[in-house]
Amino acid sequence: MAQYPSIETELLRTFIAIADLGGFTRAAEAVNRTQSAISMQMKRLEEDILQRPLFERDGRHVRLTAEGQVLLGYARRIMALHSEVLNTLREPHMVGTVKIGTPDDYVMRFLPGILSRFAQAYPLVQVEVQCETTLQLLQRHDLDLTIVTREPGNEIGQLLREEPVVWMQAEGYTPLNQKPLPLATFNNGCFCRSWMCNALDTAGIDYRIAYSSPSLSAILAVVGTGLAVTAQLQSLITSNLRIIGTEEGLPTLPSARIMLVRNPRTQSAITEAFADYIMEGFRS
Known part of the structure; x- marks a missing residue:
């Protein structure tokens, strides 16, 4: 049987961070290493261990190759099992x-x-x-x-995820045609509410807070009936909603960093x- 080199879990952890965050700089912050250190790690993984290209580089951004996509699935499974074994056996x-x-x-x-x-x-x-x-x-x-949730440049703690905040409305409904624009949002103190209102004020778009709730499910239910639009993390969109934006005349919103x-x-x-x-x- 052929003898293959082993892949250290630290290499896989770094690889996953690069894939999730879209670049070496942010991944270096997430794994608490320098950018040059993780670059050397990935060079070793690509050239010495797997002998396959894992990334397509475009300036500061990187995308996974087909081989990288295959590795990502295995890497997530390996790291999950690794954590489970250690946690179960060390602190049962x-x-x-x-x-x-x-x-x-x-x-x-x-x-x-x-x-x-x-x-x-x-x-x-x-x-x-x-x-x-x-x-x-x-x-x-x-x-x-x-x-x-924090804005880029105002982070505290450890980065978990970065996501765009996007406008959402129900499929088949056009609340954008209503003047002022009806919004469904969280109560005061929510970053999404502040970002929506500030962006609309800057763009000179009239709006009203039509519905507010401390519950995300309630907000999405209201938006899903076509009564209002909202802005939330892109990953929170449900199947009955669609993303809207600059083509509909809405301003761009900041990205959110989850810490x-x-x-x-x-x-x-x-x-x-x-x-x-x-x-x-x-x-x-």
Whole structure:
């Protein structure tokens, strides 16, 4: 049987970060290495180990080749199994509670998978989830881990994911024809609400807050009936909605950076284990 070189998990972790973040610079920040260090890692992975090109480079941005796409699927599975083995065997009887705070935006999209995988590895750990706006969460000191949304250049904590914020409306409906433009958004204190209003004010577009709620599901339900438009992270769009934007006369919105903030006063093996699952869940 042919003997192939092994692929270190650190190489796969870096490779996944580059694929998810679209470039070496942001990936270097995410894995806490210099850009030259991860460039050398990927050169070794491409030339010495796999002997296949994994990236197509376009200035500062990179795209995966066909071989890179194949590796990405395997890499995610390997890293998930790697974390599961270590967590299960090193801390099989971990008991306690971890408190996490997150905006409502991410509960439906990301948390179910994270909580399911964590519960399989640590069935005796209780997870308490508090849903509030980023502004409210940053004022709390009783949470072990906090997921917050920040603008590029105003980050705190560890980068989990970067996503565009996009305008959405229901398929088959045109609330854009209404004057002023009806909006469905979170209550005061939400970054999406501020970004929508500021962008529309700058563009000179009249609008009104037609519906507001602390619940993402309620907002998407209203938009899904064609009563209003909203702006949310692109990954939160549902099958009955479509993305709209500059072609319809709407202003471009900033990208959002989702960050994980640790409470230095409550760090433990439990919180670090859960932080690992959060990071993997948001990058998958």
